[in-house]
Amino acid sequence: MSRIASPLDPTGVKDLQETDEFTERLRQEILEGGLPRGDRLPPEREMAQRFGISRARLRQALDRLEAEGTVFRRRGQGTFVQPPPATDAARLKSLSARVSLQEVMEVRFEIEPALAGLAAQRADTRAGEVLAQAAQATLEAADQQSYDLADDIFHYKIAEMAQNPLFLTVYEAIRTVRAQANWAEKRAQTYAPETTRLLAQQHQVLLAAILKGEAVAAKAAMKAHLTFVADALLQNLPD
Structure with a gap:
């Protein structure tokens, strides 16, 4: 269950702000060509280590970028900066x-x-x-x-x-x-x-x-x- 922030407990707001900031940072890295290996992004574990964040937060950012069309994700193949190749x-x-x-x-x-x-x-x-x-x-x-x-x-x-x-x-x-x-x-x-x-x-x-x-x-x-x-x-x- 997600945590809802209150005026006395701004943790939820802070988490949201940090996710927003990281999403923007990751977006810029991708758009400027700083991350892709060809058309494919590095594995999540490698990216999380590079940015010093949890894989959970990385996935949240990737979810957002996928929704806006910046990246494409396919189970078993990874994350791509353009549409991935056919599975076959x-x-x-x-x-x-x-x-x-x-x-x-x-x-x-x-x-x-x-x-x-x-x-x-x-x-x-x-x-x-x-x-x-x-x-x-x-x-x-x-x-x-x-x-x-x-x-x-x-x-x-x-x-x-x-x-x-x-x-x-x-x-x-x-x-x-x-x-x-x-x-x-x-x-x-x-x-x-x-x-x-x-x-x-x-x-x-x-x-x-x-x-x-x-x-x-x-x-x-x-x-x-x-x-x-x-x-x-x-x-x-x-x-």
């Missing part, structure tokens, strides 16, 4: 070597508009705020790498907001295949800054439809966005 990533490795970019886009056209429509129907206020932050980050990205990270989070959050674990599993497979095929590097060589800017603006249109709860508009916005992505990639990249 190893099995998907051979598949990524066999499918073409066009084939992946065909699947995305079937799955992601449906996810956007469901997100519009089911998103709550907090999820919408996190999605808005990710969309804004794509607008403010200083370089292609920053855009790719924000774009990854934006699309993953839409898949989460659909609140359908089977759909999310399918989306994670698509995302993992894309990552293993290393198309992000090829995209960086292909996209002009103007292309990235237009994609970020399309995110705003998609975001608006989702936040308004307009499922049909969200589906249409996602389809238009993917069409632009496909045209930009397939015209310049071999299969």
Whole structure:
């Protein structure tokens, strides 16, 4: 049972303040790149020792950061600064070597508009705020790498907001295949800054439809966005 502070016993207030302060410190460490080992944070025990805090307080801070979309946690895999790989990533490795970019886009056209429509129907206020932050980050990205990270989070959050674990599993497979095929590097060589800017603006249109709860508009916005992505990639990249 949590302890409630009284005017004569401010312990609860002090604990809350200390958790707030540590959460902000941890947030800054993550955003500035001071913690990640690649995309994954160090184990909780190591982080607790580094910061000189209890693992319980560390978990409280991570709970908050997960809720706001700063980190992603998956049982058995750890804590990540961007969406984690699919649980069966190893099995998907051979598949990524066999499918073409066009084939992946065909699947995305079937799955992601449906996810956007469901997100519009089911998103709550907090999820919408996190999605808005990710969309804004794509607008403010200083370089292609920053855009790719924000774009990854934006699309993953839409898949989460659909609140359908089977759909999310399918989306994670698509995302993992894309990552293993290393198309992000090829995209960086292909996209002009103007292309990235237009994609970020399309995110705003998609975001608006989702936040308004307009499922049909969200589906249409996602389809238009993917069409632009496909045209930009397939015209310049071999299969």
